[in-house]
Amino acid sequence: MARELVWTGFMTLDGIVDSPGGVVEGHPQGGWVLSTPFDEEAFSLKGEEIAETSALMFGRRSYKDFAPEWNGSPDHAAYQDIPKIVVSSSLDEADLHEGWGETRILRSTEDVATEKAGDGGTIFIHGSAELARRLGEAGLIDRYHLLLFPVTLGTGKRFLPTSAHDRQDLRLRDSVAYGNGVVKLVYDVVR
Structure with a gap:
């Protein structure tokens, strides 16, 4: 049975996904997640996802940002032993972060399709918006987990494609609005 591939991410109301954790991530208005009341x-x-995760997938930049922060962090201890997959045409084995569990490198969208076609559980893509967009356009994403934050930034990296692409219908699986204005949206891709 093929593995399910899920993108999980934080997004502003206007579709911006970059620099949720701070300006150090590159956006002048970074840290918009932290400015929302906790x-x-x-x-x-995130806890629901951990229970379902058999592997974590990252693009190169997200891996290089997350690995040093999450490895050994008490807040991210549940991720320690979960296998990691990094999709990158340029990352070398020597660039992998030691001590953060099994980590493999895939080189292409075709490699991801092969991985997805194999046996195993659900793979969650964390961050890695460009990778998720590319895999979504290739028809490889099965589900989207979004935490939509009540803020607009006007500029920044958008998750949603800005160019013409094939229509992709989604079916709402779950939604919850929280007291701080954040909305959880879980969509299945309709095939």
Whole structure:
């Protein structure tokens, strides 16, 4: 049975996905997640995902950002032993972060399709918006987990394609609005 591939990410109302954690990530208005009042319940989706995750997938930039922060972090201990997959045409084995569990490199969208066609559980793509957009356009994403934040930034990296692409219908699986204005949206891709 083929593996399910899920993109999970934080997004502003105007579709911006970059620099949710701070300006160090490159956006002058970075840190928009942290400027939203904290509501633990709004982040319960992350715990739900861990229970379902058999592997984590990242693009090169997200891997290089997350690996040093999450490895050994008490807040991310659940991710420690989950196998990681990095999709990159330029990353070398020597660039992998030691001590963060099994990590493999895939080189192309075709490699991801082969991985997805194999046996195993659900693979969650964290961050990595460009990778997720490319895999979505290739018909490889099965589900989207979004935490939509009540802010607009006007500029930044958008998750949604800005060029012509084939229509992709989605079916709402779950949604919850939280007291801090964050909305959880879980969509299945309709095939």
